[in-house]
Structures are given as structure tokens and as C-alpha cells.
Amino acid sequence: MTSAADASNPRNPAQIKAVCLDLDDTLLDSQSAARSSLRELLGTDRAWPVWERTTDRYYARFVNAQLPFDVMCVERTRAFFAAFGEHIDYAEAERRENQRMEAMQRAWGLFDDALDCLDWMRASGLRLAAVTNAPSAYQRKKLAAVGLADAFDAVVISGEIGVAKPDPRIFHTACERLGLQAHEVAHVGDRLTTDAEGAARAGLSGIWLNRDQVPAPRGSAEHPVATITSLRELPELLVTEIAVPDFADLVGQTP
Ligand SMILES: [Mg+2]
Known part of the structure; x- marks a missing residue:
């Protein structure tokens, strides 16, 4: 050596x-924890590739200081559901994101x-x-x-x-x-x-x-x-x- x-x-x-x-x-x-949280929120993680792409897009906006982290998380979740044709308001996106975030933190x-x-x-x-x-x-x-x-x-x-x-x-x-x-x-x-x-x-x-x-x-x-x-x-x-x-x-x- x-x-x-x-x-x-x-x-x-x-x-x-x-x-x-x-x-x-x-x-x-972190990826396993995020995937597990998506499964808990939706009952399946089949949409994981869409979640990953949406996260990459929105996380870059946080890193570039275009969005505060909490807002980025909610807007990311809103954009994710919109990708499947479900258009939810900010309050509903925040509720779902909080549920997902709690599940993810349990899985860290x-x-x-x-x-x-x-x-x-x-x-x-x-x-x-x-x-x-x-x-x-x-x-x-x-x-x-x-x-x-x-x-x-x-x-x-x-x-x-x-x-x-x-x-x-x-x-x-x-x-x-x-x-x-x-x-x-x-x-x-x-x-x-x-x-x-x-x-x-x-x-x-x-x-x-x-x-x-x-x-x-x-x-x-x-x-x-x-x-x-x-x-x-x-x-x-x-x-x-x-x-x-x-x-x-x-x-x-x-x-
Ligand atoms: Mg890393």
C-alpha cells in the first residue's frame, strides 16, 4: 500500500x-426516506421519477435563493400534483407537504x-x-x-x-x-x-x-x-x- x-x-x-x-x-x-414518504402520501411510489424531476427543478430555485425552503417544498408538491392534472391551492399543497415531511423525517x-x-x-x-x-x-x-x-x-x-x-x-x-x-x-x-x-x-x-x-x-x-x-x-x-x-x-x- x-x-x-x-x-x-x-x-x-x-x-x-x-x-x-x-x-x-x-x-x-435521503432518497429512500423521500420515496417512503411519497408511498405513505399516495399509497404507491410509482410516480417517483416525476417527484425526482420536480424536486430537482424546485430545489435549484431554493439553492439559487429564488424561493425560501418552506415555500419551495409546498410549491414543489403543488407542481407534482399538477403534473397529474390535479390542481390544488397553496393551503391544500401545504397540508399534503406537511404530511409527507413528517413521514420522511420518521424514515431518515x-x-x-x-x-x-x-x-x-x-x-x-x-x-x-x-x-x-x-x-x-x-x-x-x-x-x-x-x-x-x-x-x-x-x-x-x-x-x-x-x-x-x-x-x-x-x-x-x-x-x-x-x-x-x-x-x-x-x-x-x-x-x-x-x-x-x-x-x-x-x-x-x-x-x-x-x-x-x-x-x-x-x-x-x-x-x-x-x-x-x-x-x-x-x-x-x-x-x-x-x-x-x-x-x-x-x-x-x-x-
Ligand atoms: Mg448529496
């Missing part, structure tokens, strides 16, 4: 001393590879940060619900700092709060552009968690990223990136 950064590695980080992690669909299985849970990976990184001396695009109260409630309220040295939420991934400023805020330079920090997330490439553009090591093993689009030669398909692959990837002399001893303890 390589114990020093490989000079042929295009990222060639000197040392990785901290890892930032996205929350939704990286540590938390971690992926089964999350805790072992976090424990390994912590035991290895790496500092940890969460970097997430969402409102503050919503994400902090989510962290508490899955037992991660105290799991990070820094929690950087777009709703608290006013910029969202892939803006480099959110990654640089995480580095500042960790007391590290960008090249000393890796960021892992399920969105290639928002997480991995955004982090790489900001000078961090970008790692794409491609859980569904979707075909990778043509990558950026200027800002290459690493790809893993499970958090179980993260320790080995980090070991090969790290120049701490005795770090390789931990390889045998990878989860």
Missing part, C-alpha cells in the same frame, strides 16, 4: 488531514456503510466536516435525528453562510473552520458536479460517491476527481492519498 502521495497522481495532495462529507445521499439515505436513516467509515476516519486522526446545501434548522434536525449532531469538527450549511456548493466559498469556509489549507482537505459527495468537481475546483481533493454506479460523464481534465461506489472504499482511497508515515499501519483496520 502506498504510504506517500504518488507523484503520478493528478491531484497529488501533500497530505489529507481532514475529510468533508456531504449529508444527503452520502451519509443519509444512515446508509449502513456510514458509521464504520466515520469511526475509522476519526480513529485515524482525520478531522471531519459536514458540508451541505440546505436550510440550517432542517439539516441540524436531520443530523440530530441520525445521531450525528456531535460527529463533526465543523458543520457548514449553505443556509447559514449564504453560499451553496459548488461555490468554492463554501468549501473554503469548511477549510477555514478546520484550520487547514484546501490541499489538505478532501470532500466526498454523491453529486459529481456539486460535490466532487466543485471541491476540486476549490483546491480540495474531490471524491465522487457514485453509489448507483451510473456511467461517468466525461471528466474535467483540469480538476480530476476520484470515484468510489461505497463509503467502504473511502479508507483505502484516503490511505493512498496520505503522506503521514505511520498511516499505512491503519490499512489493515479498514472497515
Whole structure:
């Protein structure tokens, strides 16, 4: 196992001393929770692809500060029903969204590879940060619900700092709060552009968690990223990136 950064590695980080992690669909299985909430609301999740497309469209309006989060959620639900020809007013959409949101929060849970990976990184001396695009109260409630309220040295939420991934400023805020330079920090997330490439553009090591093993689009030669398909692959990837002399001893303890 390589114990020093490989000079042929295009990222060639000197040392990785901290890892930032996205929350939704990286540590938390948010998609399963959302799908379960749709099933509870409708009695079926056959309309899931329409829900996903509608969510992508409306979530972008929240991230771009065009809609407050709560309003976005209600308007998204209203647009979803309109796609099937059911035109409901705002109050009815809000009632259905509240019902769905309660069901989703009951279903929040971690992926089964999350805790072992976090424990390994912590035991290895790496500092940890969460970097997430969402409102503050919503994400902090989510962290508490899955037992991660105290799991990070820094929690950087777009709703608290006013910029969202892939803006480099959110990654640089995480580095500042960790007391590290960008090249000393890796960021892992399920969105290639928002997480991995955004982090790489900001000078961090970008790692794409491609859980569904979707075909990778043509990558950026200027800002290459690493790809893993499970958090179980993260320790080995980090070991090969790290120049701490005795770090390789931990390889045998990878989860
Ligand atoms: Mg995500």
C-alpha cells in the first residue's frame, strides 16, 4: 500500500488531514426516506421519477435563493400534483407537504456503510466536516435525528453562510473552520458536479460517491476527481492519498 502521495497522481495532495462529507445521499439515505414518504402520501411510489424531476427543478430555485425552503417544498408538491392534472391551492399543497415531511423525517436513516467509515476516519486522526446545501434548522434536525449532531469538527450549511456548493466559498469556509489549507482537505459527495468537481475546483481533493454506479460523464481534465461506489472504499482511497508515515499501519483496520 502506498504510504506517500504518488507523484503520478493528478491531484497529488501533500497530505489529507481532514475529510468533508456531504449529508444527503452520502451519509443519509435521503432518497429512500423521500420515496417512503411519497408511498405513505399516495399509497404507491410509482410516480417517483416525476417527484425526482420536480424536486430537482424546485430545489435549484431554493439553492439559487429564488424561493425560501418552506415555500419551495409546498410549491414543489403543488407542481407534482399538477403534473397529474390535479390542481390544488397553496393551503391544500401545504397540508399534503406537511404530511409527507413528517413521514420522511420518521424514515431518515444512515446508509449502513456510514458509521464504520466515520469511526475509522476519526480513529485515524482525520478531522471531519459536514458540508451541505440546505436550510440550517432542517439539516441540524436531520443530523440530530441520525445521531450525528456531535460527529463533526465543523458543520457548514449553505443556509447559514449564504453560499451553496459548488461555490468554492463554501468549501473554503469548511477549510477555514478546520484550520487547514484546501490541499489538505478532501470532500466526498454523491453529486459529481456539486460535490466532487466543485471541491476540486476549490483546491480540495474531490471524491465522487457514485453509489448507483451510473456511467461517468466525461471528466474535467483540469480538476480530476476520484470515484468510489461505497463509503467502504473511502479508507483505502484516503490511505493512498496520505503522506503521514505511520498511516499505512491503519490499512489493515479498514472497515
Ligand atoms: Mg448529496
